[in-house]
Amino acid sequence: MRAKATRGKPILSARGIVNRFGAQQVHDHIDLDIADGEIIGIAGGSGSGKSVLLRTLAGLHRPNSGAVTIDGKPVDSLDAAQKASLFGVLFQQGALFSSLSVANNIMLPMREHTKLPADVQEHVAAMKLALVGMPADSGIKLPSELSGGMVKRAALARALALDPRILFLDEPTSDLDSLTASGIDSLIVQLNASLGLTVIIVSHDLTTLFSVCHRVAVLADRKITVDTLPALRRSEQPWIHEFLHGPRAEAALAARKM
DSSP: OOOOOOOOOEEEEEEEEEEEETTEEEEEEEEEEEETTOEEEEEEOTTSOHHHHHHHHTTSSOOSEEEEEETTEEGGGSOHHHHHHHEEEEOTTOOOOTTSOHHHHHHHHHHHHOOOOHHHHHHHHHHHHHHTTOOGGGGGSOGGGSOHHHHHHHHHHHHTTTOOSEEEEESTTTTOOHHHHHHHHHHHHHHHHHHOOEEEEEOOOHHHHHHHOSEEEEEETTEEEEEOHHHHTTOOOHHHHHHHHSHHHHHHHHHHHO
16 A cells, blocks of 8 residues: 655755744744655654644744745745645644535635636536545534544545545544545545645554655654654664554554554
């Protein structure tokens, strides 16, 4: 299932990122380059700022200092419509609007950022549902009528609504059983391979990190370490070593080798 390694040019770069919340500093001048077509994971302990970094990269949070660029252009210089066309975001727990049908959730970005006729929006929504492996009749359902895995797929379909270049996925397999989570992992690899999408995944799921990601960026002690998982397993940084050599990591590694 694992994605093939990529050697694309950087599409997204962060330099000197500092994020503080009051007296608490979560990121201390961190740098990150993400290659075009890469699947990269972001991992770290509780409070390490994983989701904050994802939102910073997506232009949803402005850092205290430092800059993020896409193709060399500052993300802060993009307007909402430009960001929407470049970035698709799957938030934790899906964040679908409970009062809207699944299809209307997917059409929401189109209504906000395009002038597509209603029938075209409906057609696109149906295509996106098919792309993420959802039945045709799921579009008329409310989010409350979906299983946890289907909520994640529907949220992913919404993230794909405007054909973005980069997908940001915040804990895409959280709260899912292992079989359903494996299906989401396979879907991420499939989308990366078939559409050439760059994918940035915040995850504590070691199976996802081992089976899907080309590289992983680990946040620890307000710094970032970025490498392949085999290289990171050789790290002597205490948190990284413990994270990648514990029982869950060994189980995830063994499963990937099966």
